[in-house]
Amino acid sequence: AQKVTQAQTEISVVEKEDVTLDCVYETRDTTYYLFWYKQPPSGELVFLIRRNSFDEQNEISGRYSWNFQKSTSSFNFTITASQVVDSAVYFCALSERGLSISNFGNEKLTFGTGTRLTIIP
């Protein structure tokens, strides 16, 4: 069975500090996909990144960066120079690609429990 663990329930940092959100996953699939989503107080889950299991290259997007390490089954997310607008709950997720009897793709995302990040002005 797939599992995603976000051990950090809540993190608070002062604005402009760097912060890393941890994500550890378990899967028996050789092909899988990892995601990060942001959930601001409005409730909507905002897609941040998708990474497939064959691409271990780290990714940087502005102040956001992701470190994918298959050897430790981790997909950590770092925000540099944090801002108040970064305050949200962040979810890591793992996908399992199943097929229904009619052979349609069937996405099943397994989410972690989320990390609530608070940026203190």
Next chain:
Amino acid sequence: ETGVTQTPRHLVMGMTNKKSLKCEQHLGHNAMYWYKQSAKKPLELMFVYNFKEQTENNSVPSRFSPECPNSSHLFLHLHTLQPEDSALYLCASSQGGTGKTADTQYFGPGTRLTVL
């Protein structure tokens, strides 16, 4: 309208009421999903539809009844709910189809449901 929209954003209902949640996606996707998000619990997948066919029912009680009339619309009909069903109900959509790669799911803002 863009992305995934959900109505209503907030709903309060009694245990004997019947109500419906609506989701609409404007992304040209073929797969749609219902998730339940309760306090301090991971998001729980409830239903998946692909090209209007229900491809996943994650052991959801029959008091929740989904309907997908077309690839752009998804409903969740509610009847005789329990207080423990109070939660944020999120709708999502993805490209879907028979491809081998995992699609990205895009979420709506959710409906905050309170059952009294």
